[in-house]
Amino acid sequence: MARAIAGDVNAFQRLYQTYVGKVYGLVLRLCGDRSQADDMVQEVFIQLWQKLANFRGDSKFSTWLHAVATNVTLTELRKQKRWYQRIIKAGQQVQQEADSGAMDLSELDRYVMKLPDQTRWVFVLAALEGMRHEEIADQLGIAVGTSKAQLHRAKQLIEEWANHDAA
Known part of the structure; x- marks a missing residue:
């Protein structure tokens, strides 16, 4: 870690290799589009390289990286024009591919992709990433009660869809 902070490119490459999979999973669940997730993951690691010296060690590195990845992803989503339509389209495309057997997605991932944007973000951050509602509210700029x-609501929808598919 110290070598990466000092600017050692090889040390940073090892950090990248260690964490890229987890970052990709988080970003994909937040944005819902594989191509977009690829771009955003690269942006996360560019930001990480630029901000690495700011890591003080007050928390685990993985926790800090999670916050950086979440912030970068949500900022990028907010910047995009018509991002809502793109996410809906991507979610529908993923669902169609999953239904046709072209993709090997877990049932949960399929249901998560169908959730409305904010509901999906909250579900990913709370249920899959283990964040507390206070942290989620702060990240998304919503009330704790809304989170x-x-x-x-996400759990209700997923349960409904699972019960429907099982019938």
């Missing part, structure tokens, strides 16, 4: 309600 709790969105998580509850």
